[in-house]
Amino acid sequence: MAHWPSPGTAIDNEKVNAFKGGCILPNLLQEMTNVLGAALTCKLGQSMGGARVYVPKKIQADDPLALLLGGQDAERLCAHYAGTVLDLPGKYFFRAVRNHHLRQDYHSGTLTGSRADQLALKYGLSRRQVLNVVRQTQGANAF
Known part of the structure; x- marks a missing residue:
């Protein structure tokens, strides 16, 4: 091998x-x-x-x-x-999975400090992108 x-x-x-x-x-x-x-x-x-x-x-x-x-x-x-x-x-499917987990993490209550900053590092996004994903309501319950 x-x-x-x-x-x-x-x-x-x-x-x-x-x-x-x-x-x-x-x-x-x-x-x-x-x-x-x-x-x-x-x-x-x-x-x-x-x-x-x-x-x-x-x-x-x-x-x-x-x-x-x-x-x-x-x-x-x-x-x-x-x-x-x-x-x-399509990549949109995988993005939807990521966004679903990001919202779960944001609302889980297990993060301390700035949740948006921690999730930005975790998911490789900017702080603004994290907040935009969290604010999205359309399609948020797709899973």
């Missing part, structure tokens, strides 16, 4: 807990979550959402899937979907 470099990006598992509940996932993402786990499925969706992604039968080190997921996880994906094309849901 080849030595694979780390994908280099930390994944916040708290961001992707919505992937645990089968009721909100399209069938493809439920299956991918079983193969890759919730965090990597979300990472793949945030990066390549809305695209048609060809999964090769054998992954190469310079393949975009290997660079994004890391070699061992890309090999697992290839073992399951070898030679198929995956139509990933």
Whole structure:
């Protein structure tokens, strides 16, 4: 087995807990979550959402899937979907999942100090973006 470099990006598992509940996932993402786990499925969706992604039968080190997921996880994906094309849901779906969790975190009461500042750091957004997401009422109860 080849030595694979780390994908280099930390994944916040708290961001992707919505992937645990089968009721909100399209069938493809439920299956991918079983193969890759919730965090990597979300990472793949945030990066390549809305695209048609060809999964090769054998992954190469310079393949975009290997660079994004890391070699061992890309090999697992290839073992399951070898030679198929995956139509990933749009990035808006993954943004909706993130926004859902952000609102839950904001209203949970477990944060101390400036909730907006803490969530901005956690989710990689600006303070203003966090406040805009929290203020959104349309679609807030989609999950």
